[in-house]
Amino acid sequence: MLLERDLKNMEVQTAEQVVSFESGNEMSAKAAAQINYHIMGYFPITPSTEIAQYLDMMKARGLHDMKLIPADGEHGSAGICYGAAAAGARVFNATSANGLMYMLEQLPVQSGTRFPMVMNLVTRSISGPLDIRGDHSDLYFALNTGWVILTASTPQAVYDMNIMALKIAEHSDVRLPVIVAYDGFFTSHQKRKVLSFKDRRAVQEFVGGRPTDYPTASDLANPVTIGAHMDGHDLLNNHYQQSEAMYKAAGVFEEVAKEYEELSSRSYPMLDLYGMEDAEVALFLLNSAAESAKDVVDQLRRQGIKAGVVRPNMIRPFPAAQIREALRGVKAVLVGERADSYGAHGANMTQEVKAALQADPLNATIVLSRVFGLGGKDFYPDDAEEFFRLALEAAELGYAEKPFDYYGITPGTEEKRQVPVLEPHHGDTYKTGLIQVTEDAGKNKLQVKIPPLRALTEKPKRLAAGHGACPGCGIFSGLELFFKGIEGDIVVLFQTGCAYVVTTAYPYSSHKQTMIHNLFQNGPATLSGTVEAFLEMKRRGEISVSDDATFVMVTGDGGMDIGMGSAIGTALRNHKLIMLEYDNEGYMNTGSQMSYSTPIGHMTSTSSIGKEQHGKAFHHKDTAQIMAATNIPYVFTATEAFPQDLVKKAAKAQWYAQHVGTVYGKLLITCPLNWKSEDRYGETIMKAAVESCFFPLYEVERGVTTITYNPEEKNKRIPLSDWLKWMGKTRHLLQEEHAELLGGFEQEVERRWLRLKAKHEHPGL
Numbered sequence: 001m002l003l004e005r006d007l008k009n010m011e012v013q014t015a016e017q018v019v020s021f022e023s024g025n026e027m028s029a030k031a032a033a034q035i036n037y038h039i040m041g042y043f044p045i046t047p048s049t050e051i052a053q054y055l056d057m058m059k060a061r062g063l064h065d066m067k068l069i070p071a072d073g074e075h076g077s078a079g080i081c082y083g084a085a086a087a088g089a090r091v092f093n094a095t096s097a098n099g100l101m102y103m104l105e106q107l108p109v110q111s112g113t114r115f116p117m118v119m120n121l122v123t124r125s126i127s128g129p130l131d132i133r134g135d136h137s138d139l140y141f142a143l144n145t146g147w148v149i150l151t152a153s154t155p156q157a158v159y160d161m162n163i164m165a166l167k168i169a170e171h172s173d174v175r176l177p178v179i180v181a182y183d184g185f186f187t188s189h190q191k192r193k194v195l196s197f198k199d200r201r202a203v204q205e206f207v208g209g210r211p212t213d214y215p216t217a218s219d220l221a222n223p224v225t226i227g228a229h230m231d232g233h234d235l236l237n238n239h240y241q242q243s244e245a246m247y248k249a250a251g252v253f254e255e256v257a258k259e260y261e262e263l264s265s266r267s268y269p270m271l272d273l274y275g276m277e278d279a280e281v282a283l284f285l286l287n288s289a290a291e292s293a294k295d296v297v298d299q300l301r302r303q304g305i306k307a308g309v310v311r312p313n314m315i316r317p318f319p320a321a322q323i324r325e326a327l328r329g330v331k332a333v334l335v336g337e338r339a340d341s342y343g344a345h346g347a348n349m350t351q352e353v354k355a356a357l358q359a360d361p362l363n364a365t366i367v368l369s370r371v372f373g374l375g376g377k378d379f380y381p382d383d384a385e386e387f388f389r390l391a392l393e394a395a396e397l398g399y400a401e402k403p404f405d406y407y408g409i410t411p412g413t414e415e416k417r418q419v420p421v422l423e424p425h426h427g428d429t430y431k432t433g434l435i436q437v438t439e440d441a442g443k444n445k446l447q448v449k450i451p452p453l454r455a456l457t458e459k460p461k462r463l464a465a466g467h468g469a470c471p472g473c474g475i476f477s478g479l480e481l482f483f484k485g486i487e488g489d490i491v492v493l494f495q496t497g498c499a500y501v502v503t504t505a506y507p508y509s510s511h512k513q514t515m516i517h518n519l520f521q522n523g524p525a526t527l528s529g530t531v532e533a534f535l536e537m538k539r540r541g542e543i544s545v546s547d548d549a550t551f552v553m554v555t556g557d558g559g560m561d562i563g564m565g566s567a568i569g570t571a572l573r574n575h576k577l578i579m580l581e582y583d584n585e586g587y588m589n590t591g592s593q594m595s596y597s598t599p600i601g602h603m604t605s606t607s608s609i610g611k612e613q614h615g616k617a618f619h620h621k622d623t624a625q626i627m628a629a630t631n632i633p634y635v636f637t638a639t640e641a642f643p644q645d646l647v648k649k650a651a652k653a654q655w656y657a658q659h660v661g662t663v664y665g666k667l668l669i670t671c672p673l674n675w676k677s678e679d680r681y682g683e684t685i686m687k688a689a690v691e692s693c694f695f696p697l698y699e700v701e702r703g704v705t706t707i708t709y710n711p712e713e714k715n716k717r718i719p720l721s722d723w724l725k726w727m728g729k730t731r732h733l734l735q736e737e738h739a740e741l742l743g744g745f746e747q748e749v750e751r752r753w754l755r756l757k758a759k760h761e762h763p764g765l
Contacts, residue, residue: 015202015263017195024158024187027194028094028120028180029054031162033064034200035207037118038089041069041080043562044593044606045099046132047184048122052094053593053605060610066092070594070606073521073562078103081117082110085177086226088216090166091117096184097124097138098519102562104141110177111146112242113227114214116169117177118162119147123287123338124184125375127519129506130496133376134184135338136286140348142179142316146242148249149316152182153272153287156194160266161313167207167256173248175214179316185376186288195264206263250317257313270319272311275301276326279308281391283384284323284335284353286311289373293384300388307388315349320356324363327353331395332366334387336407338373345404347371366394370407377408418507422464425512427489427547432459435487435647437655445701446655448648456484456647460512462492467510468502472679474669474686475499475556475582478640482580482667485650489513489549491530495523497557498589499582520555520562524570524579527553531577550654556582556669558595560623567664571630574661578653581623581664584671592674596621599694600748601741603729604674614741615732619748627664628700634663635700641686645697645708652701668695676728688723691716693753698760705759720746 022030029051032040042052058064071077074095085091095103100121110117123139125131142149150165152158158180165178182188197203215224230238250270257268272290275297276282283293290311300307310326310333312319327333337347344351346369357363368390373379386407394400434451450456462483469476475498483490493516494500500517503510518526531551537543555563560581567579586604587593594607599620603609607616628635634656638646646667653663668689670682677685689695690709697709711717721742724730733742759765 014265016198017264018198019193019195021191022155022194023050023189023191024152024155024182025050025122025189026054027155027159027196028162029058030196031159031203032066032092033058034197034203035090035092035163035166036064036200036204037066037092039067039069039081039084040092041071041077041084042093043071043074043077043095043099044587044590045074045096046590047124047134047188048094048096048099048120049590049593050188051120051122053591056606056613057608057610060608060613062610062612068606072564072596074099074102075106075521078106078110081119082106082115085110085115085117086113086216087218088210088212089218090210092119093117094120094122096122097126097132100138100142101126102521104145107142107145107147107177109227112238114175114242114245115177116166116175118165118169119177119179120158120162121179121181122184122188123181128517130517131375134186134188135374135376137339137374139181139286140339140341142181143348146176146246147316148174148176148178148246148314150178150180150253150314151287151312152180152187153291153311155187155190155192156266157268157313158182158187159194159196160260160264160268163203163206164253164256164260164268168249168252170207170211171252171256172211172213174245174252176242176245176249181287183288195266197264202263206260246317250314250319253314268313270312270314271322271326272313273308273326274311275306275308276310277308278306278329280306280329280331281388281395282308282310282327282330282333283387283391284310284333284349286315286338286349289336289338289379292379292381293387296381296384296388299381305388305392318352318356320352320359323353323356324360327357327365328360328363330365332368332391332400334368334370334391336373336387337369337371340371345369350404366398366400367403368394368400369404371405372407383408422509422512425460427549429460430462430489431487432456435485435651437651445704446652448651450485450644450647450651453484453643453647459484462490462512463503464510464512466508468505469498470671470673472670472672472682473498474584474640474671474682478582478646478667478669479554479580481640481643481646482638482650482665485647486550486552486654488547491516491534491549491551493518493523493527493530493551493553495520495553495555495559495563496589497555497559498584499554499556501589520559522566523553523555523559523563524566527551527577528570528573528575531575535576548658550657551577553577553579554582555579556584557589558587558593558597561596561621564626567627568630571627571632571662571664574632576657576661578657578663578665579627581666582669583623583666584669584674585620586671586674588671588674592671597623600745601730601733601738603732609732614738622752624664624666624700628705631703632662632664633660633702635665637666637668637695637697637699639668639686639690639695639697641683641690642697642709649699649708652699674729677726681726685723685726688718688726691718692720692723692749693717694720694723694749696753696756698756704763705756705765707756707760720749
C-alpha cells in the first residue's frame with residue numbers, strides 16, 4: 001500500500017500512467033522491455049533471476065524484441081554485455097552476490113573503455129557461508145569498479161531509476177555504465193502499488209535515440225582499436241578522464257531527475273531527506289531499511305525528538321557535498337550498514353560519511369557505525385528505535401562510547417554448544433567386500449563383479465534422512481545408488497545446487513562423511529587441491545590412514561555450464577578424483593531456468609512457450625563426449641532405471657580414481673517439479689530416455705567406447721515422442737504446429753546415436 005508521503009508525488013502526471021501491484025524485479029523487467037534494449041546477456045542467480053524470466057515471458061508474448069543471450073556463467077554474461085556495448089548497442093544485465101563477484105574483473109574493463117550500459121544489482125549476501133538473502137556485501141564490491149551506482153528503495157524507484165539510468169549512462173559528459181542496486185527479497189520480491197507508463201513510447205522518447213557520437217566496433221567505415229594497453233602515463237590520463245566523467249555524473253543525475261519529474265511527477269533528489277530540516281539525530285541508511293526508519297522518525301517527532309533519516313539515491317559518485325549540508329546541524333548520526341569492511345572500524349558508507357564531514361570545519365557531527373541485517377536479517381521499527389537511542393546517547397555524552405559495532409548478534413553460551421546428531425561413519429562401515437574389480441590386461445579394461453543389489457542394501461546410506469528435497473526428486477536415489485558401488489571412505493564436494501542446498505542448512509547436515517561446499521564454477525579445482533594435499537601429506541607421513549579415500553565432486557543444476565572450464569582444467573591435469581554430474585536438465589535450484597543441458601524445444605522459466613518463442617532454441621550439450629575428449633581414463637553415463645549398470649560403473653570409477661586419474665560420470669535424474677511430471681513415474685521416464693536413445697548408456701574406458709545397453713539389439717527402442725509424452729515441459733512438442741521442431745530434435749538424437757554406435761563398433765575412433 002502507498003503511504004501518504006508517497007502519494008504527494010503522484011498527483012500530477014504529464015504522461016499517462018497505469019497503476020499495478022508489482023515487485024521490484026517485475027518493474028525492472030518492465031522498464032527494460034519498454035526501453036527495448038538490443039541485448040541482454042544473463043545468467044540466473046537468486047534473487048535477480050526473475051528479471052530474465054519475466055523478460056523471457058514477455059518475449060514469448062511479443063512484448064519486446066530484445067535478444068536474450070543465456071551465458072555459461074556471469075563472467076560470460078559480462079563479456080557478452082561488454083562486446084554488445086562495444087558495438088554500440090543498448091545493453092542490459094542483472095545479477096546478485098557471487099554472480100557480481102564472478103564478473104567483477106570485467107566491470108572495470110567496461111567502465112575504463114567508457115561504454116555505457118545498465119545493470120541491475122539485486123543485492124544479496126556474498127558467500128561464504130552461502131546465504132541467498134539480501135544485504136549489501138556485493139554492492140560494496142562494486143564501489144571501485146568505475147560504474148555509476150543508483151540505489152532504489154522501492155519497486156517504484158526500481159522502475160523509475162532504470163529509465164533514468166540509461167539516459168545518464170549515454171550522456172556525452174558521462175558515457176559510463178550504470179548499476180541500479182536494490183535490496184534482494186525486500187524490494188525485489190515484495191509487491192507494492194506502482195505507476196508505470198501506459199505507452200512505452202513515452203519511455204523511449206524520454207531516453208532518446210541511441211547515441212552515435214563515439215567510436216564503436218560496428219562502425220565499419222571508421223575502424224577503431226578498443227582496449228589497447230597503455231603505459232603508466234597514458235593510464236593516469238585515462239583514469240583522470242574517467243574520474244572526471246564520474247563526478248560529472250552527479251550533475252547529470254540531477255538534470256535527468258528533473259526531466260523525469262516533469263514526465264512522471266516523481267522526484268528523485270540526490271539525497272532523500274526525511275525529517276532532516278531541523279534534525280539533531282539522524283540515521284544514514286541505504287535502500288529499504290530507510291523506509292522502515294521513516295515511520296520511527298514520525299513516532300519520535302511526536303515525542304519532541306528531532307530525528308531524521310538520510311537515504312542516498314546515488315552512491316557513485318558519492319554525494320559528499322550534499323551530506324555535509326544535510327548533517328551540518330546534526331549532533332550524532334548513526335550509519336547503518338548491511339555489510340562490513342573487515343578491520344576498518346566501519347564499513348564503506350561509514351568511512352565515506354566521515355570523510356565528507358572531515359572536509360567541513362563547521363561540522364562536529366558524531367558518527368556511529370553499526371553493521372546490521374546481514375544475510376537478509378529483517379530490520380524492524382524496533383531496530384530503528386535502538387539505532388536512534390544510540391545516536392541520542394552519543395549526542396548527550398558528546399562522544400560515542402563504542403563508535404563501531406555489530407548490531408543484533410547473539411552471543412553463544414557453553415551450555416548451548418552444538419553436539420553432533422549423526423554418528424559419523426568411517427571407511428569400514430562402507431566396506432562390504434562383495435564388489436570385485438580386476439584388470440583385464442589383455443583388453444586393457446576392468447572386470448567388475450557385483451552381488452545382487454539386495455545384498456548391497458545393508459550398506460549404510462551416505463546421506464541421512466531428513467533433507468529437504470522435493471517429492472520425487474531423483475538426485476538422492478541416484479547418488480545413493482552410485483555410492484553403493486563405492487567402498488570405504490569418501491570425501492565429497494558438492495557444488496551449489498539442489499543436492500547441496502537441501503542437505504546442509506546450518507546448523508544441520510545430512511552428510512555422514514566429510515563434505516565440502518564451493519560454488520558452481522570452482523568445484524573441480526577445489527577438490528583437486530584437496531586430493532593433492534591429502535596425497536602429499538600422506539606421502540610425508542603427516543597423516544596416517546590405511547586406505548586412500550575416494551574423492552567425489554558432485555555437480556548438477558547447470559553446474560557443468562558455469563563450471564565447465566574448471567572441470568576441463570581438472571581433467572587435463574588428471575587428478576585422482578571423480579566428477580559426478582546429476583543432470584536434471586536445468587538450473588533447478590534457482591527455479592528451472594534453461595541450462596545448456598536442456599534439450600531443444602523444452603520449456604523452462606527462461607525458454608517460454610508462446611507465439612514468438614517455442615522453448616529452448618538450440619540443442620543440449622553433450623558433456624560426456626566433451627569430457628571424453630580430454631583423454632581422462634574413464635567416462636560413463638548412467639541412470640537409476642538401470643541399477644546394476646550404475647553400480648558397476650561406480651565401482652570402475654572408484655578404481656580408476658584411486659589408481660589412474662580423473663573420472664567423469666553423468667547421471668540423468670528426474671525433477672518432477674520442473675519437468676511437470678508425476679512423482680511416481682521417475683523410473684519410467686528415465687527408462688524411456690534411454691530406450692529412445694536420447695540418453696544412451698555407455699562408457700569410454702581408456703579411450704575405447706562401449707555401449708552398455710543397446711535398446712535396438714534388445715528390440716526395445718521407442719520413438720522420442722514416447723519419452724516426451726511423460727513430461728509437461730515437452731508435451732507441446734507433440735502438437736502439429738511443432739512438428740518441424742520435433743523432427744529436428746529426432747534427427748539430432750539419431751545423429752548422436754549413430755556416432756556413438758560407430759565408436760562402439762570401431763574402437764579406434
